[in-house]
Amino acid sequence: MRWRLLERITAFTPGKSAEGYATTNFPDELFQDHFPSFPVTPGILLVEISAQLAGRLVEVTGAQMHSNLVFPVLTMISEAKFRQFVPPHSRLHIAAQLDQIRHESAICSATVTYNGVRHASMRLMFAFDPDGNRDSRQTAELERFERAEFLRLGLVGFPPDPVLVAEPVST
Numbered sequence: 001m002r003w004r005l006l007e008r009i010t011a012f013t014p015g016k017s018a019e020g021y022a023t024t025n026f027p028d029e030l031f032q033d034h035f036p037s038f039p040v041t042p043g044i045l046l047v048e049i050s051a052q053l054a055g056r057l058v059e060v061t062g063a064q065m066h067s068n069l070v071f072p073v074l075t076m077i078s079e080a081k082f083r084q085f086v087p088p089h090s091r092l093h094i095a096a097q098l099d100q101i102r103h104e105s106a107i108c109s110a111t112v113t114y115n116g117v118r119h120a121s122m123r124l125m126f127a128f129d130p131d132g133n134r135d136s137r138q139t140a141e142l143e144r145f146e147r148a149e150f151l152r153l154g155l156v157g158f159p160p161d162p163v164l165v166a167e168p169v170s171t
Helices: 028-033 043-066 136-152
Strands: 008-013 017-023 073-082 091-101 105-114 117-127
Touching (some): 043 091, 043 117, 091 117
Antiparallel strands (some): 008 017, 017 091, 091 105
């Protein structure tokens, strides 16, 4: 299974919010085990999808604040609520809002919606090194990966430069 779960970013306002979508097209074996005869998308995968969107929002906002590329790492999940089951092969709308950003961390709220109904919500905390102190090989490899991910997700530009959605996509 690949961990690039977020499929597209459809709205992106650094310092404020982001929206995107993902589909729960995970391997059948996952659903056979979770749960037999009653397939449900694991809540942790809903958290991961949300963290991928919120992480991009923090990455761009933090980089623009510090004029330096930052790589946020999820450090805390709080207030996670799973209100309804998400079946296999569901197209989910994900929304993230930046609630607070500090010198080295940020907190976002995120929601997962399916068929217009909120199925999950959570608060996510991220930490990052505002100075970008990393080995230059690590930085180059991470930057290559991130640039490819921005393009795959439909973003134009790369932090600390402005980042926009390539073209509006209706969800």
